[in-house]
Amino acid sequence: MSMSGSPIAIPARRGKAALVTKGQSIRVINTHGEQVVDTWAFRRDDMTEFMSMEHSRARIQRLIPSVGDSMLSNHRRPILTFVEDTSGGIHDTLMAACDVYRYRCLGCPGYHDNCTDNLAQGLGAIGLAPPETPSPLNLFMNIPWTSEGVLSFEPPVSTPGSYVLLRAEMDLVIAFSACPQDILPINGVGRTPTEAHFLLE
């Protein structure tokens, strides 16, 4: 495994996308420790095939993937494998990317940055467009469940500089959003979205 670059910023409240070659790994770094990073992966030569939470759960039979698990595409092919995780292992596969509708429901009067638009913006910056908005892999997002199935939105358990290492199982377009959620405490009780970083290795 060779380093092939410097960390790339996912700016606070914004999206960022990159091309990844099969076999490369992507280190997603929670730079300041409490930032949720919505993550999408699309097959590079046919973006209608993409990482799918609902297909992945049927394969890994877990609510949260852990080291050794491969996420599946909507064609049930391995697309990203969890290789390392120093973040505490708390991520989310249940919640939709935030969007203009979400912030309207939360009482925001005007436009609010959101992960759905960030996906389009991040891909747009490299000349691409999402075929739809797949449900994201929400790295570092803490959505605990009870035995009765009650869900809540809680601050991350990750620490500054902790990371997840994901291996690309096919040639990919990877896209991230540093989630701009500042109403619920999912980016920490300070409700202050920050940047995060990733590194292609």
Add this chain to the structure above:
Amino acid sequence: MSMSGSPIAIPARRGKAALVTKGQSIRVINTHGEQVVDTWAFRRDDMTEFMSMEHSRARIQRLIPSVGDSMLSNHRRPILTFVEDTSGGIHDTLMAACDVYRYRCLGCPGYHDNCTDNLAQGLGAIGLAPPETPSPLNLFMNIPWTSEGVLSFEPPVSTPGSYVLLRAEMDLVIAFSACPQDILPINGVGRTPTEAHFLLE
């Protein structure tokens, strides 16, 4: 609430769709007691707006909706509300519709009926086509979770003739698939998919 018709069959291993007017209720009947019914709802005048499991979970903050809960569309608008449930209250929002890829992974050599194709077939019979395959509301499907987040595929707990009553919160196209899964025991330990029925009220 007035009865407006006879029960409509969702044939074993097949799909069925219908137009529903805002305010009507849809009674989904587990006729033989152990049949999973994959359920989708699309806004009638713009099918790119549809019932979304990932948006609904963020609103209801539960893994399984129960009476009084409204499922949301991908525009975060109420689309279907649980009005009654005599089935035991066990349904699934986590698993993708089965598809040709699923049965290939499960070792089926040739074509196998599947809910994804049934969605297209059911809509096709009324001259419509799905804009994509949203993750379905899997009525009567029993996917328990542990405190560690481990999921399993179990037989339904529902009984013959039990039902769920859903109110349409907008003019809809509703689509069902009587899931043809006969390898895993999600349609009962006998692994024998059956018909189910629905009634517009």
